[in-house]
Amino acid sequence: MFGIIIGIAAVITIVALGNGFKRNILADSTGTDQTGQTKYINIKYNDFENMVKEDSGISQTDKNMAANIPEVKEVSYYKASKKDSNPTVDFYDKNTKLNMVVEPTKETSLTMLAGRQLTPADSDGLNKVVVLDEVVAKQLFGSKENALNKAFDLKGQVFTIVGIAENTSGEISPQNYDPLAFFPKKTYTRYLGSKEDHSVLAIKFNPQADQHVAMDKVLKQLNVNGESRLQGEYQDYDPSAEIKQLGSMLDQMTFFIGAVAAISLFIAGVGVMNMMYISVSERTREIGIRRALGANARSIKRQFLFEGIVLTLSGGVIGYVLGILIAFGASLALPFSVRPDLMTVLISIGTSVIIGVGFSYLPASAAAKKELIDILK
Numbered sequence: 170m171f172g173i174i175i176g177i178a179a180v181i182t183i184v185a186l187g188n189g190f191k192r193n194i195l196a197d198s199t200g201t202d203q204t205g206q207t208k209y210i211n212i213k214y215n216d217f218e219n220m221v222k223e224d225s226g227i228s229q230t231d232k233n234m235a236a237n238i239p240e241v242k243e244v245s246y247y248k249a250s251k252k253d254s255n256p257t258v259d260f261y262d263k264n265t266k267l268n269m270v271v272e273p274t275k276e277t278s279l280t281m282l283a284g285r286q287l288t289p290a291d292s293d294g295l296n297k298v299v300v301l302d303e304v305v306a307k308q309l310f311g312s313k314e315n316a317l318n319k320a321f322d323l324k325g326q327v328f329t330i331v332g333i334a335e336n337t338s339g340e341i342s343p344q345n346y347d348p349l350a351f352f353p354k355k356t357y358t359r360y361l362g363s364k365e366d367h368s369v370l371a372i373k374f375n376p377q378a379d380q381h382v383a384m385d386k387v388l389k390q391l392n393v394n395g396e397s398r399l400q401g402e403y404q405d406y407d408p409s410a411e412i413k414q415l416g417s418m419l420d421q422m423t424f425f426i427g428a429v430a431a432i433s434l435f436i437a438g439v440g441v442m443n444m445m446y447i448s449v450s451e452r453t454r455e456i457g458i459r460r461a462l463g464a465n466a467r468s469i470k471r472q473f474l475f476e477g478i479v480l481t482l483s484g485g486v487i488g489y490v491l492g493i494l495i496a497f498g499a500s501l502a503l504p505f506s507v508r509p510d511l512m513t514v515l516i517s518i519g520t521s522v523i524i525g526v527g528f529s530y531l532p533a534s535a536a537a538k539k540e541l542i543d544i545l546k
Contacts, residue, residue, distance in 0.1 A: 170481075171484075173437045173481050174488040176430070176433040176437045176488065177489060177520060181489050181491075184516060186499060188510065189496070189507040207371050208371075209372070209406040210405065211406040212400070227370045230396050231397070234391060238383065240382075241374060242373045242375045244373075246371065273352050277332075280334060281333065284318075284330070284332030287351055287353055299351065300332035300351040302338070305350060316333060388405065437484075438528040439528065442528040442529070444480075446531075469537045470533045470536065471533075473529060473533035474530065478525035478526060480525065481522070481529075485517045485521025488517065
């Protein structure tokens with residue numbers, strides 16, 4: 170039974186973490202309109218050289234051209250992500266480049282070593298100011314004193330360091346998900362937020378328009394007059410297809426890793442079979458008494474099968490609870506959450522029943538084949 174518990178717990182942990190990772194990735198990737206009211210256009214380039222050109226992509230002129238089609242209601246550049254749970258910014262100072270997690274906030278209440286806190290007025294006024302963690306200040310400027318009131322360029326915008334906060338999150342590293350720089354919320358959104366993807370155009374059509382006909386008009390106009398018509402072909406693009414493909418790949422990866430972990434369940438099943446054989450051997454007297462009282466072979470077989478299923482199902486339930494708890498514990502250190510779902514419940518119950526039936530069948534059959542005369546000998 171212990172082997173069943175460990176095996177089920179391992180599989181459930183892997184599946185639960187895999188599903189949580191999948192939900193997180195797809196949530197980050199899904200910026201498309203799931204209602205079907207928005208269509209997308211990208212460029213199928215003639216060659217790699219055209220694709221990587223600095224001016225490649227759909228220009229503002231192309232965007233305006235699409236907007237002039239009568240059936241078009243709204244045109245925008247596609248944003249590939251709805252959310253950014255851990256926004257990061259690259260800081261540069263001479264030869265130093267630091268990529269760190271930042272926090273856009275309306276105001277701060279940090280332990281200050283120098284300078285001041287951020288206030289709501291900074292956000293409302295779109296002030297280009299920032300509060301740095303002391304570790305960052307030291308890394309970029311040598312000391313907190315040197316960093317205070319310094320101005321630096323960030324994505325073409327000049328920001329001023331107005332405060333240095335006490336470090337509470339450790340050193341700068343890819344494993345550190347705590348913010349090391351704090352920006353006024355509206356300032357961050359205005360100047361440093363996620364950029365539009367100029368490789369994809371999102372188009373909303375008027376409700377009464379035939380979307381297929383209108384889309385053909387837009388594509389025809391862009392392929393005849395678009396600024397990138399010589400570099401490639403403007404085409405209908407479906408981001409949801411890529412998202413579905415990504416989800417399928419993540420499912421396959423989770424299934425493969427789970428299947429490897431499930432090998433331990435086969436070994437546990439062999440242990441259950443041995444346990445049932447021992448039980449049959451030790452209960453020969455009981456089998457004889459039941460046969461003498463009129464029990465037939467089928468009822469004897471059914472009894473031992475039921476006992477095997479109860480044994481493995483009990484292990485499966487305990488293993489499920491243990492696996493979910495382990496997954497929850499692991500998710501505390503990961504950038505995504507874990508939640509129980511019907512699939513993991515079905516995996517636990519189904520696997521337990523299959524093992525119970527599969528590995529108890531032979532011992533149950535052996536018990537059913539015992540003849541009363543042989544038992545009395």
